[in-house]
Amino acid sequence: MSEQPLVSIRNVHKSFGSLEVLKGVSLDVKKGEVICIIGPSGSGKSTLIRCINALNTIDSGSIKVEGMEVHDPNLDKLELRKKVGMVFQQYNLFPHKTALENIMMAPLKVLKQPKDEVEERARQLIKRVNLEGKENGYPGELSGGQQQRVAIARSLAMNPDVMLFDEVTAALDPETVKEVLTTIKDLAEGGMTCILVTHEMGFAREIADHIYFTDRGVIVEHGPPSTFFSQAKDPRTREFLSQIL
């Protein structure tokens, strides 16, 4: 009996004008699995994960999240977004809200949950991302790493089934990268299904169950980290890895 994948991407094509960015991408993510997508700049990694929560549309193919067809025009986007959390490279916190308010916003306004319940959960999340004492800080008063951890907590507050991370450490100083990666690692070890776009190869090797290498809109090669890094077959993968490692 094979387990139904949580996210299932089949032969997805996507163009921006005349530029074809995704040229038939397929991949599956099972519940609890952590996958990393790596590849050169412009290869379509961000576009691909943005398609998973319908921030981008697709031209053809299919993306299913828990059996829901993401690009069905009749899809209830709210249902999709309750299931899929997303963390961005630039944190994108709400600058006029404190850390705690950022985390509480969506559960209050979107899920319309009672305030004291939401606040209690938000405080636990603050603890979980190691930001105790920063509850009332505004994003402009927090470091990049702290902001990114608030952003992670903000996504978690919606209790998603899968989390998308798009190069979430790319804008951080080397010292703060670690604190964010630790947070993600805890999350992954706690059983959260994660799809990460990352340039942190060491991290990918450590936490990923499966690694996908994309180049110019196709998945060139994929495999578990044990074989992916040491036995890459495609010359494009080998060249990329040799530059990065």
Added chain:
Amino acid sequence: MNAFQQYFFDLAQEYPKWNFIFFYDPVQADRVLSGLWMTVKLSVVCVILSVLIGLIGAWLQGAKSQLLRSFVQGYIQFFRNTPPLIQLLFFYFALGQFTPTYSPDGWLEVPIISNVGWAIISLSFFAGAFNVEIFRAGIEAIPESTQEAAEALGMSRSQNFVYVVLPLAFRVSLPALNNNLVNLVKTTTQALAIAVPELLYQMVSIYNDYSTAQNACMVILFIVYILLVGVLVLAMNSWERATRIPGYGH
């Protein structure tokens, strides 16, 4: 007559060009006060309505429907590119003819929209057109990525607008809004043209009745408007300070 009244009464006797008649004649004093009250009401109501119009217009400018967007654009062009005095006259005399009337006593036919009503409508739409542009500029200053984050959290377009875009855009817009509202308060004097009994109207009536009061009326007009606009500016500035976000935008 008390000492204050006596002083201005004597002043007018001695210097006939400086007849502050409303400081010793209770009838004239009532005219000034009722004019001032009308000006304040007109200003407050128009400020509130014009801000609402600005918000609604800015929201509609982001609508999917091209027709709606063009409609808002047409409205802005019309009200921004024509003089407010002509707008007032047009609303009152041209549109006023077509508004239904009612009869409170069975004899008189009264239009359901009075001249004060038309002044409020006309001035609010006039200032509202500028407010739409002001808010739109504020909205455009909010990064797409912040709105995307809200969208990814499941917020609808209207939730995004109300809880994220607007609070941020409003802060960006405050200085420009401040200027436009100052302009609006000053423009309420043009309601004189359709006989709205606001401050300028009353003052002009007084010095038409008592020509020696002309200088005094002018002085009071200047002082009152400096104070009115001053209060508005102070309120807006303290609002700006109160909504400043620590660590955001410098």
